[in-house]
Amino acid sequence: MSAIIAIIRRDLLLAMRRKSEVLTALFFFIIVVSLFPLGIGPESALLRKIAPGVIWVAALLATMLGLARLFAPDHADGTLEQMVLSPTPLGLLVTGKIVAHWITTGLPLVLLAPVLGIQFDLDTGALGILVLALLLGTPLLSLIGAIGAALTLGVRGGGVLLSLLVLPLYVPALIFGAGAVESHISGLGAGGHLSLLAALLALAVFFAPWATTAALRIALE
């Protein structure tokens, strides 16, 4: 457990030293979301309808931006090999890195989402569901993305390939995440969607670090 905390501390510290990378992804999120009203028009009825989908798609893309630097810098300077060799199970260390990735890219999105939701004229209840869905969904995005990041480590054209591998796997999160807000707005209640999202998260927490570890070992062979 102390190893996980040490890894999280280290990755957060590194992220704080290189603030621009974290902030770039964050502003990318804000800009993408803000472009949609400009492209579609300012009618608030339409904006309310597309808001959950737009915010979720922007969150997927913003998470993708951060994935490339999840393992690549550690791979480049040899830290990753030391992690593989260390007596602590690699799965734990990988979990720590994923948690740190979520804190630096996922959590800010969750906190920013209500502000962007107000731009789209969502009411308070819908904003709450949006935040809750993102809170369940963004860790899922980080977990699934870590598998892709490990698979494309040191591969030609890794960045584009990463999005090709990971985005299809993000679809269930997108459907349930955006669906939660939509069904709340239409009065059906978001419980079912949120439960499915939580179930996916539970599955991913169990399997994703394991698959990521296997992929990392293959990449370092």
Place this chain on the structure above:
Amino acid sequence: MNNPIIQWFKYGSPQSFYPLAGKMIPWFWTLAVAFGLAGLWISFFVAPTDFQQGEGYRIIFIHVPAAWMSMFLYIVMAFWAGIGLALNTRLSGMMAQAIAPTGALMAFLSLWTGAIWGKPMWGAWWVWDARLTSALILFFLYIGFIALQAAIDDPRRADKAGAILALVGVVNVPIIYFSVKWWNTLHQGASVSLTRAPSMATTMLWGMLLMALAFWMYSIAVSLMRVRAIILEREAHTEWVKNLPEIQGKSS
């Protein structure tokens, strides 16, 4: 020598599988053509015209087998990928790599024929229904698998990385299958099921099953041909490949 287990593992090596695959390919081609002719004959001349959908429904004789094969091939691919990861056999990775393009073709065919069927029946080429969408995702998963393998130069690493991706993606296949039950949308429910009598005429069912068998045999034949090519490519440096009659014939 009499132990059957040893016989199975014998064909796990590319060297002994290569001639075996060569012997099997004509048989599977024959079966594919036979089932295909019988299936096409039933579906075009024997099966009655549907009273609701008219003649247009006959596209399902291509569409349904292609959709079945696209899902089934992904499971087979993931199976070989898993075997390859677990037992570290070279041939399994080659099998997975050989199946992927055929699977992608089947997924594409099912989407394409589905669009052709959807235009007269629903009045739209494409509907954002759960099953269509997940078939599209399956197609993307195949493309991702092929792209990942193509991007990694070392074939052993490509096999293993692809294997992990295939196993992760196989979670998607049950979602495709159960999506009909999860979301109640435009797409009609499954017409064939094991638990209740099928809701279509028996001749239509026969035509569909024969076409499915034809597609199945075709997929096996093509995958075996492709795996033979992959074996030759990867084992080109070995003595046994150089001693093959077809190779010697080329070089002399």
